[in-house]
Every structure is written in structure tokens, then in C-alpha cells.
Amino acid sequence: MAMIGSAETGQPTINDVAAHAGVSKKTVSRVINGSPLLTDATRAKVKQSIEALGFVPNPQARALAFGRNFMIVLLHDNPNAQTVLNFQSGILQAIGNTDLALAVRPVDRSSPAMLDDIREFLEKQRPLGVLLLPPISENDDIARLCTAQGVRYVRVGSAVLDDADHCVASNDREMVAAACRSLIAAGHRSIGFVRGPAGFRSALERETGFRDAIAEAGIRHDPALVFQGNYRFRSGQDAGRALLAVTPPPTAILASNDEMAAGLLYVALERGIKVPQELSIIGFDDSPTASHIWPALSTVRWPILEMGELAARKLVRDFLPGEDKADLPVTLNSTFIERDSVAPPQPSRT
Amino acid sequence: MAMIGSAETGQPTINDVAAHAGVSKKTVSRVINGSPLLTDATRAKVKQSIEALGFVPNPQARALAFGRNFMIVLLHDNPNAQTVLNFQSGILQAIGNTDLALAVRPVDRSSPAMLDDIREFLEKQRPLGVLLLPPISENDDIARLCTAQGVRYVRVGSAVLDDADHCVASNDREMVAAACRSLIAAGHRSIGFVRGPAGFRSALERETGFRDAIAEAGIRHDPALVFQGNYRFRSGQDAGRALLAVTPPPTAILASNDEMAAGLLYVALERGIKVPQELSIIGFDDSPTASHIWPALSTVRWPILEMGELAARKLVRDFLPGEDKADLPVTLNSTFIERDSVAPPQPSRT
DNA sequence: TTGTAAGCGTTATCAC
DNA sequence: GTGATAACGCTTACAA
Numbered sequence: 226m227a228m229i230g231s232a233e234t235g236q237p238t239i240n241d242v243a244a245h246a247g248v249s250k251k252t253v254s255r256v257i258n259g260s261p262l263l264t265d266a267t268r269a270k271v272k273q274s275i276e277a278l279g280f281v282p283n284p285q286a287r288a289l290a291f292g293r294n295f296m297i298v299l300l301h302d303n304p305n306a307q308t309v310l311n312f313q314s315g316i317l318q319a320i321g322n323t324d325l326a327l328a329v330r331p332v333d334r335s336s337p338a339m340l341d342d343i344r345e346f347l348e349k350q351r352p353l354g355v356l357l358l359p360p361i362s363e364n365d366d367i368a369r370l371c372t373a374q375g376v377r378y379v380r381v382g383s384a385v386l387d388d389a390d391h392c393v394a395s396n397d398r399e400m401v402a403a404a405c406r407s408l409i410a411a412g413h414r415s416i417g418f419v420r421g422p423a424g425f426r427s428a429l430e431r432e433t434g435f436r437d438a439i440a441e442a443g444i445r446h447d448p449a450l451v452f453q454g455n456y457r458f459r460s461g462q463d464a465g466r467a468l469l470a471v472t473p474p475p476t477a478i479l480a481s482n483d484e485m486a487a488g489l490l491y492v493a494l495e496r497g498i499k500v501p502q503e504l505s506i507i508g509f510d511d512s513p514t515a516s517h518i519w520p521a522l523s524t525v526r527w528p529i530l531e532m533g534e535l536a537a538r539k540l541v542r543d544f545l546p547g548e549d550k551a552d553l554p555v556t557l558n559s560t561f562i563e564r565d566s567v568a569p570p571q572p573s574r575t
Numbered sequence: 576m577a578m579i580g581s582a583e584t585g586q587p588t589i590n591d592v593a594a595h596a597g598v599s600k601k602t603v604s605r606v607i608n609g610s611p612l613l614t615d616a617t618r619a620k621v622k623q624s625i626e627a628l629g630f631v632p633n634p635q636a637r638a639l640a641f642g643r644n645f646m647i648v649l650l651h652d653n654p655n656a657q658t659v660l661n662f663q664s665g666i667l668q669a670i671g672n673t674d675l676a677l678a679v680r681p682v683d684r685s686s687p688a689m690l691d692d693i694r695e696f697l698e699k700q701r702p703l704g705v706l707l708l709p710p711i712s713e714n715d716d717i718a719r720l721c722t723a724q725g726v727r728y729v730r731v732g733s734a735v736l737d738d739a740d741h742c743v744a745s746n747d748r749e750m751v752a753a754a755c756r757s758l759i760a761a762g763h764r765s766i767g768f769v770r771g772p773a774g775f776r777s778a779l780e781r782e783t784g785f786r787d788a789i790a791e792a793g794i795r796h797d798p799a800l801v802f803q804g805n806y807r808f809r810s811g812q813d814a815g816r817a818l819l820a821v822t823p824p825p826t827a828i829l830a831s832n833d834e835m836a837a838g839l840l841y842v843a844l845e846r847g848i849k850v851p852q853e854l855s856i857i858g859f860d861d862s863p864t865a866s867h868i869w870p871a872l873s874t875v876r877w878p879i880l881e882m883g884e885l886a887a888r889k890l891v892r893d894f895l896p897g898e899d900k901a902d903l904p905v906t907l908n909s910t911f912i913e914r915d916s917v918a919p920p921q922p923s924r925t
Numbered sequence: 926t927t928g929t930a931a932g933c934g935t936t937a938t939c940a941c
Numbered sequence: 942g943t944g945a946t947a948a949c950g951c952t953t954a955c956a957a
Contacts, residue, residue: 251951263927283951284700285638285642285949289638289952291951309660326646329663349631350676351634484863487867487868518841600934601945613943635933636934636936639934640934930954931955941943
């Protein structure tokens with residue numbers, strides 16, 4: 226009873242292919258895994274049988290023999306949905322045609338059990354590797370944990386956080402400086418800044434960019450014009466109330482992300498302050514919100530999709546036969562996007 | 576050489592547990608899988624050994640033996656990042672502590688190869704089940720494909736799309752009618768409507784709700800006040816330009832989602848039209864944008880996170896020992912959220 | 926260059 | 942109730 230295919234799934238197995246091609250299963254296995262030590266004739270013969278039978282290697286079986294799942298995991302604790310989803314798109318673009326699956330695992334960095342949770346997850350799922358999004362990408366313990374578990378990782382951040390194989394970065398500092406310079410070029414001298422949450426590398430980088438830019442223009446750094454936000458809309462509103470109460474108020478405000486910039490704008494509009502005539506605002510991220518509010522926000526576009534793709538390629542390139550082993554870049558450049566929320570300061574201002 | 580644990584991972588295996596407890600591996604397996612035909616004493620003994628050794632069942636091996644991966648897949652072609660991410664959160668809440676992983680797979684419904692892509696993915700990954708988000712949840716071919724592949728599925732939609740085990744729905748029609756009634760109660764008689772894209776069940780349901788409400792108020796349906804949008808911001812802007820050009824213009828506009836409502840608002844503000852004094856606007860979704868624009872948008876909150884959790888529970892309840900088999904609901908109710916974008920129409924209007 | 930035998934860690938079968 | 946033994950489909954020694 227030479228039944229082809231396993232009884233359960235109806236799918237042909239490696240044995241069926243071996244029988245059909247008249248070779249051993251190991252030879253078929255070699256073809257599947259792109260082993261170089263095979264006659265072209267054998268390879269062709271086996272490939273033909275694979276084709277003819279419509280054979281699809283069973284990933285569970287491979288995973289068992291391999292000791293790893295054909296899965297990469299996106300670990301994140303990022304509150305920005307658009308960022309996470311764009312990053313996912315980038316990853317999926319990179320792994321598009323392969324056998325790899327993308328799993329998503331949000332974690333809670335405020336939980337003391339975070340590391341244990343991650344460890345448990347890695348032990349259970351045994352993924353090929355993990356991708357770490359900020360802010361947890363900044364956590365060195367997680368990177369160490371991955372290494373200990375034999376799981377590859379790539380960290381994504383606003384600055385270079387690791388060596389080239391384990392890191393993809395954006396140039397936040399430079400871009401915020403560029404944005405700030407555009408404000409200075411427009412004539413602004415009194416520029417407010419809304420900081421990101423303490424302990425975030427991105428927050429630090431962006432603030433440094435701001436300080437670099439005003440310092441090089443010879444503007445004195447005024448602590449009263451810096452507000453401590455937390456990347457949320459609400460804190461942007463709080464920043465607006467605080468900064469607009471300063472006398473004289475700043476003529477422009479730079480926010481460390483779009484969400485806070487939107488909060489700023491909300492408060493300004495609520496008070497009848499004309500943006501950009503009476504107040505210029507710049508955000509960071511180029512989230513959909515930035516272009517969906519009126520006036521459309523000037524901002525810095527973070528190449529998050531491209532970063533996702535790059536990070537995923539770094540993660541899996543050793544597993545994919547086709548991938549060239551050429552050096553992949555570490556830093557991807559952001560771009561400053563000018564829209565409608567910036568204008569020269571009003572001369573009539575007291 | 577009684578080495579405990581496999582050489583490769585250092586993790587103890589079922590054999591180690593069996594040896595430690597002095598039982599066969601099958602008995603250990605029975606404990607793991609919650610088999611009822613076991614002495615309490617045996618069960619306790621084995622559990623103790625599992626505890627002592629820190630044994631974690633290898634999911635790859637289980638997957639091979641089971642013929643399925645411990646994975647559920649979110650299949651979607653939804654452009655709204657927040658919706659997708661909230662839904663993910665709901666799913667993860669449901670599968671929180673289990674061995675299950677959540678994989679994400681965006682598909683392209685405009686591609687003729689979509690079904691083949693999905694089939695290939697399901698063949699390769701053999702997930703326990705898939706969760707279908709609108710708009711592809713409305714595609715019956717996908718549901719059939721899942722059944723054919725022996726993959727469970729649950730569809731999520733704006734209306735009941737399948738039987739109770741395979742469906743989670745929201746009451747969009749009712750809620751849009753309620754929103755519209757609030758407009759009518761405020762005194763509006765000339766109400767514009769921005770439709771969602773053709774072929775979307777959600778678009779149909781929401782429009783029906785609108786028509787129900789104006790009909791019951793005895794308002795004549797005026798095709799000139801209905802604009803065909805596509806759920807994107809741009810089409811909301813187009814709708815604004817078109818609807819505001821009607822003479823006399825509507826005093827209120829209902830949009831089928833927040834993004835289009837934001838487009839509407841953008842055009843109004845750009846033209847110096849006061850919202851809500853001169854124009855009331857209502858959206859749908861309760862996306863972050865709705866509360867981050869000024870004035871904050873009245874909208875309908877879609878319980879997307881709860882739907883994700885419910886859908887995931889329906890999908891996996893047969894696999895989880897603890898889950899009670901009680902009937903889970905099909906429909907989850909949305910809520911109308913009143914914010915600042917609605918006011919009575921101006922009496923001075925010509 | 927190819928094949929054989931022995932796993933990988935679990936579950937299913939079918940006796941006892 | 943419990944336990945040998947044979948799958949599950951593939952990979953990795955090691956041999957030929």
C-alpha cells in the first residue's frame with residue numbers, strides 16, 4: 226500500500242519525494258537546505274519531484290530537528306501604534322517570501338517580571354531571533370538575555386546602541402538640530418522645547434540636538450522654556466499651558482514627538498492663538514496625526530519602515546540562502562518635513 | 576551516564592521528568608495535557624517532578640506530534656494602525672499566559688494571489704487558527720479556505736458575518752443611528768454623510784444607520800448631501816469641499832470614520848468655518864486622532880480591544896484546559912462619545 | 926557526492 | 942490507570 230502523503234494532512238513528505246526521485250531522504254533534505262555538495266543532475270531531479278508532488282517541508286519537523294522555530298519576534302513596549310505597525314510592515318517586507326513567521330510580543334517594562342516573561346517566552350517559542358523596538362531596545366539586560374538563550378537580536382534606537390550586527394539607528398540628534406535651525410533661520414530666538422520622558426535615549430538625543438542648535442546660534446539656554454513631557458498627548462497639552470504662561474512666551478516650540486506637538490497645538494487653538502502666525506510648532510515622527518491636524522505639522526520623518534526592514538534583514542541574513550553577506554548600514558537618515566506650522570515670529574510681539 | 580536534560584539546550588525533557596517521578600513518559604504527557612484518567616497521587620507526583628526540574632514542554636515537539644503549531648494568526652488588510660494594534664492587544668490579553676504565540680500576517684486584498692498566499696502561509700505554518708479583521712473578514716472564500724485547511728477561524732465585523740463560533744460583531748448600524756439622532760435632537764435637519772468605500776460591510780451598515788435615523792425623523796434623504804469616501808483622510812477633505820459647496824450647506828456632517836471626519840474638520844478650519852458653531856461633525860472609531868484634534872471629535876467608540884479578546888477566546892477555548900465552554904457573545908456594543916464637535920445649528924443660517 | 930542510522934521531544938496506539 | 946513502542950517529518954553524525 227504505497228500511500229503517498231501522511232494520512233493526516235494529505236501533504237506529501239520528504240519520504241514521498243525521496244521515493245519519487247529515487248534518492249534518499251537526506252539527499253532531499255540537502256536540496257531543501259541548499260547544500261552545495263550535490264550534483265546538478267541530482268538537484269534537478271529532486272527539485273522536479275518536489276515540484277511534481279507539491280511538497281512543502283513541514284516547518285514543525287524542521288523546527289524540532291533544528292532546535293529553533295522559524296519565527297522572529299517583535300518585542301516592544303511602544304505606545305505608538307503607527308510606529309509599531311510601520312515597523313511590522315518593514316519586517317514583513319524583509320521576510321516576505323520566506324518560511325519565516327513574524328510573532329509580536331508586547332512587554333511591560335514597568336513590570337519587575339519583564340525579564341522573566343521574556344525569558345519564558347523565548348524558552349517556549351525558541352525563535353530564530355528577536356527585534357527590539359525602543360524604548361526596551363535600550364535595555365542591555367534584554368540583549369544579554371537573548372545572547373544567553375542563543376537567540377539572535379537586533380536593537381533599534383535613536384542612537385547606536387550596539388555593534389553593527391545588532392543595531393539599527395536613526396540620527397535623531399542631527400535632525401532635531403536641523404529642525405531647530407530652520408526655526409532660527411526663520412528668525413526665532415525664543416524657542417521652547419518639550420522633552421521626552423527621562424531614561425529614554427531618544428528623548429536625550431532629541432534634546433541634545435535642540436541644545437546643539439541653539440548653542441551654535443548663540444542663544445542662551447533658558448530652563449524655563451523646557452518642559453518635561455512623556456511623549457503623550459496630555460503632556461503636550463500641559464507643556465502648552467506651561468510654556469504659554471511664560472512671559473514673554475516663546476515664539477516657537479519644538480516637541481520631541483508629534484503627539485505632544487498635537488497637544489501643544491490643541492491648547493493654542495483652544496486659546497485662539499494663531500498657529501503658525503503667533504506660534505510656530507514642530508513635531509517629530511511624521512505620524513499620520515501630523516498631517517491630519519490643521520495646520521499640518523512640520524516634523525521629522527523617522528524612517529521606521531525602512532528600519533524594520535533593515536533590522537529584519539540583519540537578523541535573518543544568515544538563514545536565508547540568497548542574502549548577500551555584504552555589510553548592512555547601521556544608521557538610516559531621517560528627513561525634515563516642512564508643512565504649515567512654522568512661520569517667522571511676529572515683529573509686533575511684546 | 577545519567578545526564579539530565581538534552582545536550583543542546585540544557586533543558587530537562589519529558590524523559591527526565593519521567594525518570595525523576597518514576598513513571599513512563601506517556602504518564603507525564605498525560606499530566607501535561609490534563610488527561611482526566613489519572614490517579615491524583617500520580618498527577619501530584621509528576622507535577623512535583625516537573626516543578627523540581629523546571630521542565631518546560633518543548634513546543635516544537637508538541638507541534639510536530641500534534642500536526643499544528645501553537646500559534647494563532649492575525650490576518651488583516653486594515654489600513655488603520657490603531658485598530659490593528661488595539662485588536663492585537665485584545666488577542667494578547669486573551670492568550671496572555673498560555674503557550675500560544677500570536678503571528679501577524681498582513682495580506683493584500685487587491686492582489687489576485689491573495690488566496691494562494693494565505694493558503695501557502697497556512698500550509699507552512701499550520702497555525703491553530705486565524706483571526707480575520709475587516710475588510711477581509713467579509714471574504715467568504717477565506718473562511719472556506721480555512722475550513723478546508725483544517726484551520727479554525729473567527730471573523731470580526733460590523734455585522735454578524737458567520738455563526739456564533741466563527742464571528743464577533745459590533746452594532747455599527749445602531750450606533751450611527753444613535754449618533755445621527757443626537758444631531759437631530761440638537762436641531763439639525765440638513766445632515767451630510769460621508770460614506771465608506773463600496774463593498775465594505777461596515778460602510779453599508781453605517782450608512783444604513785444614518786438613513787434609518789433620518790427616515791424616522793421624517794427627513795428627506797438628499798443624495799447631494801452624501802459623499803462617497805474611502806475611509807482615508809484625503810477623501811474626508813474631498814467630502815468637505817464637496818459638501819460645503821452645496822447650497823445651502825449642511826449644518827452637520829456624519830463621517831463613517833474618524834479619519835474622514837478629521838479631513839472634514841481640516842477643510843472647515845482652513846476655510847475659517849467655526850466648528851461646531853457653524854458646522855457639527857461626528858466621526859466613528861474613537862481613534863486617538865479623534866481626541867487629539869481641536870475641537871475634539873464626537874465619535875462612536877468601537878470596542879476593538881474587547882472584540883480582539885473575545886475573538887481570540889472563541890478561537891482557542893477548546894485548546895485551553897481552564898476555559899469554560901459557556902456560550903460567548905457574538906455582538907459587542909459600541910458607545911457614542913460626545914465631545915466638542917457638535918452644537919445646535921446657528922439660527923441665523925440662510 | 927550520497928546513503929544509513931540515530932535522534933530531536935512529544936503524542937497516539939494498544940496492550941496490560 | 943499505566944506503560945512499552947511506534948509514529949510525527951526532518952536533520953545531523955558518520956559511513957560508504
